[in-house]
Amino acid sequence: MNIVVLVKQVPDTWAERKLSESDSTLDRESVDAVMNEIDEYAVEEALRLKEAHGGEVTVLTMGPEKATETIRKALSMGADKALHVSDPALHGSCAVQTAETLAAALRTVPHDLVVLGSESTDARLSVMAAMLSEALGLPQLSGARKVEVDGSTVTIERQTDTGFDRVQGSTPAVVSVVEKINEPRYPSFKGIMAAKKKPVTTMTVADLGLDPGTVGLANATSEVVEQTPRPPRQAGQIVKDEGDGGAKIAEFLAAQKLL
């Protein structure tokens, strides 16, 4: 079974994140960059499926040159090779353009499964699995907390508010995972050394046969027209409990007409 796992390099959640002042795109320079957290679960699930069913795991990312670090991390966890879509022309691409670019890249790699995380911590759209399924015409098996593969049949437990839906499709399929699905492994020293020798192919917009007039900030389907830092929140009232803390909250709620 050949699996392509999508990863994304994002600014560290714990850092102060910003948009660039010049073009309101993500500021990737001023903060530490890490692999998007849920992507580690996606890589882990891809590796477990490979371990159970054989085949190969290919890492796919779209991002600037620096995103190589995130590719190496996935390779050090145990993925076999990588495809890095990198081109200055892609800077500032919106979700639609990103999905179109990733779909074009996926068409160049044979795959039975495309595995990705349910959402990135920077843009937080939670749309990529649905967009790729639509663009590629593949079954959308999204929000999985459990994945089972039996021959060409893939069944997931899709987490819902009250439980789960069992959803099934045939390979090739797109599977997105939630954090509950597994516990990602840490790269071993051996894995880190081996990752340095694993093949990473870089592709540009031209290599993918995309029209340069459709990608990047200038051609994005949506745009940020204004960005403002959050106004400092009006300082609240903080009291020490003197045995009447619960009653005081109730009074506050009543005064706010929330009770």
Added chain:
Amino acid sequence: MAAVLVLVEHAEGTVKKVTLELLTAARRLGDPVAVVVGTPGSAAPLVDKLGEYGATTVVTAESDDVATHLVTPAVAVLASLVASEAPAAVLLASSGEGKEIAARLSIRTRSGILTDAVGLEADGTATQSIFGGAVTVRSRVRTGTPIVTLRPNSVTPEAAPTQATTRSVDVTLDDAGRAATVLERVVEKKGSRPALADASIVVSGGRGLGSGDNFTLVEGLADSLGGAVGASRAATDAGWYPHQNQVGQTGVTVSPQLYVAVGISGAIQHRAGMQTSKTIIAVNKDPEAPIFELADFGVVGDLFQVVPQLTEEVGKRRS
């Protein structure tokens, strides 16, 4: 006036509150057209309510396929209406499924998409709160039909009664639309509490509770307020509360009228999921906990004393 399509969220013959919010927002942009996608017979009980909130037209799309295929039936219906009605915008709830429908529709119609909007202006410009609330942006769609998902509780629903005209359309699924099938829907925990994502009151518990059993305190307070129960990642990772109740960056994002954080320190991962709540109450024994920076009212103290007292007070005032 151009039509504005509103995808109706409904369950058991009732229109969800977020849909009334969407209809209220839609009236600023144009002529609200409510689109009901459901199994046969599900649309009729919804029409009066949709008219009451200003839908001049209710388009009903009923098919058994809606039970067995996720997302794609609504995408097919909306895509065909985008082609026939040339709407000014398509509005959906920022629920998990709402965002997935919006996502597929944006690819199919090659249109820009704005998710998790907390405000919407008459020209379609949306306000979004990003990076855990650190930055507010105003964004607009440049290509195709603006597709906007609105976070629940962002707009106060206002009635604007009108006599809605009803018409029905077919649900036509192609092979790709049938590629994934729902085998069964399993309810693990059927509660009487409101759903977390669109509840107007949320009470969440964190590490300070010390055990899963102690979540009964949080549930008790939530029930007295008529709210939903949430949990911090520390609590769900420890197995104290189900993962689907996690509020935060890797869980559910909520924006209720009232958010009560019990024994939650307020790490960025949690704040990202609740920062846009209207009123925030915090109870924590650590006066340095970052949650107090957000709180409109905070009590530094022992939650095992404060919370039962609050629950009792709420009960008294409500009775």
